[in-house]
Amino acid sequence: MAATPETVHWRGVHHLALVTADMDATVRFWHGVLDARLVTTLAVPAFKHYFFEVGTGNTVAFFEYTDQDLDSFAKPAGVPYAKAAQFDHLALHLPDEDALNRLRDRLKAHGCEVTDVIDHGFLRSIYFSDPNGIAMEASWWTVDPTGRPVDYADERLFADPDPVPAVRELREEGRLRHTVATRLVDGIVEDLRREGITLDP
Template sequence: MTSPAPVFWRGVHHLALVTDDMDATVRFWHGVLDARLVTTIATDAFRHYFFEVAPGMSVAFFEYRDQPIETYAKPAGVPYERAAQFDHLSLGLADEEALLRLRDRLKSFDCEVTDVVDHGIMRSIYFTDPNGIALEASWWTDDATGRPADHADQRFFSDPDPVPAVQELIADGRVRTTPRTQLVDEVTKDLYKPPATD
């Protein structure tokens, strides 16, 4: 077997998480963390909003419509049986050629992979790792990161009924209110407390 072409990764394209309140999510990620909202996508089934954490890289959230999601809070690094906030990880590639090369590489290793899916602002392929973790490889066909956001640009802000926080960004260029958050201590009890001294 000939060695498949190498993959030239460009970091994490986006990490896809799940929220049951997209408005609060926008207010926190854009308003508190200063991770600019760069793209909104909406279908009849979900909203999918992207926040820039570095040029070419984003953290994205799904808010499913008419689908109750049981929420919870979990501290980092502590096992928890209900941990289901994660949706998928998308790794970044440079262009269509790199995407096709990776798709062919996965097939050469007898791994199932989708055909290229055109999302308008990005193109992607989907596959899983041996643990069943949903993975995506994507390249921005029109990169929304690394430039000023134009909230009126329908290429990037295509949700026809955006949450109130996005309406505030369109009107004022900022969110008017942000949510308060707190550490989780019920599961870990004393994990975050400093050790006792003798």
Template sequence: MAATPDTMHWRGVHHLALVTPDMDATVRFWHGVLDARLVTTLATPDFRHYFFEVAPGNTIAFFEFTGKDLDTYAKPAGVPYEKASQFDHLSLYLPDEAALERMRDRLKAHDCEVTDVIDHGFLRSIYFSDPNGIALEASWWTIDPTGRPVDYSDPQLFADPDPVPAVVELRENGVLDHTVQTVLVDSIIEDIRRSA
């Protein structure tokens, strides 16, 4: 069943824009180690913006801002950090276990630290970081929930014993009772939940 009567036909993530203080190291890791082809670059006096292909039509992009000394940090995936409240980690999709093991071996061959394969039930993953400290994951679906009808009562895929009200609505009615409103901002707001 479609999420709405007028279904959007998403084709993946066009690009996820991240920030790097060192574009050269970023190219060397993303293109050289991860084998995500550098497919386009652009630059202005204020920034560089480079794009790496992770699937047809899907890219990971980085900004390198000119003359800006930005705070950086590194954190493991799934560990909360007050300065990273809107981004935790990026998981890249691989087709199967063999590809996951090849990526793990490739990372090790390039002297990059990486976990063993972690079994999460419906997916298996490895975890590592890029040279910017961005927490990364490579995963494959052992049970692919995409491209097929959703069964919100499937305990393998919907295992939260106390789901949020929106999931209860979807499970019971197949639709949401309501959505939420958002607003545009014209400057940086430090904590949107407290300033509303």
């Protein structure tokens, strides 16, 4: 189908959804170390889902699944590795509901399966997949928590009724009592060489 004058008005990455086995440590690192402010949280029995601002309108979000063992690993950036599965879905940012509906219509016109608009309270979304099977979402903030002071008592945005300790510290004290340290990956180069992958040019 040829391009039309009515273009999609993307505004960057709404949120990149990743997976964590320890949401408390994740808050302490992303908010406390990287200074990517925690701007909203939600929780249902199956998971917690927390969002960190990486630019106005743009966030990185994490899921912590309830009672779910994860096969975790660590790898350097840009190196192929078979266990690279630290990814849930990519959500792209749109300016408003009209843009969301237009994109939904566009996807349908191209023969792509897409959900109805899902109202998550502080954001509305549609869900679809790319040809590689990557789970995709397009969203717009109904209550944009980025680019403004954070109110940790605002239950529209901080809906987790039992937040991790780091969030309680932010709510009660306005700061984190401590952060977490990280390390460079040990042994990954040897693991890659055993699998026949070389890093030499």
